[in-house]
Amino acid sequence: MGFAGAxxxxxxVRGSVLVPGDPEYDQECAGFQAGDRHRPDVLVVADGPDDVRAAVDAARRHRLPVAVQATGHGLGEAARGGVLVSTRRMAGIRIDAEARTAWVEAGVRGR
Structure with missing residues (x-):
């Protein structure tokens, strides 16, 4: 089943939108869990929160389930169909020392 709204x-979105058959699709769906793989109808490789919002809105309009893959760790259950939002490229960190606050995007990995 394809995604009519691709x-x-x-x-x-500013990031990538991939469907099965696109050259980068398999690599972007892959995480660190080798036991199972996501196989969504459409994969949004988000560049920022506006891309995430657009992906969720598209899924809602087309009545499709949504799954999120942050860094590829912790695959609870593989997404079959629907919309997968990859946030691995959202790796920014902002620190406001004066306000004692920090903003950490969803794709940040610990070292």
């Missing part, structure tokens, strides 16, 4: 989603 082209509109490609225009709505």
């Amino acid at each position: 082209e509109a989603l490609r225009e709505a």
Whole structure:
């Protein structure tokens, strides 16, 4: 089953929108868990929160389930169909020492 809204989603996001058969699809779906793999109808490789919002809105409009893969660790259950949002490229950190606050994006990995 394909995703009818893929082209509109490609225009709505800054990151990548991939469907089965696209050259980067398998690599972007892969995580560190080798036992199972996500196989979504569409994969949004988000560049920021606006991309995540666009992916969730598209899934809602098309009545599809949504799954999120942050860094590829901790695959609880593989996504079959629907929309997978990869946040691994959202790896920014901002620190405001004066306000004693920090913003850590969803794809940040510990070292």
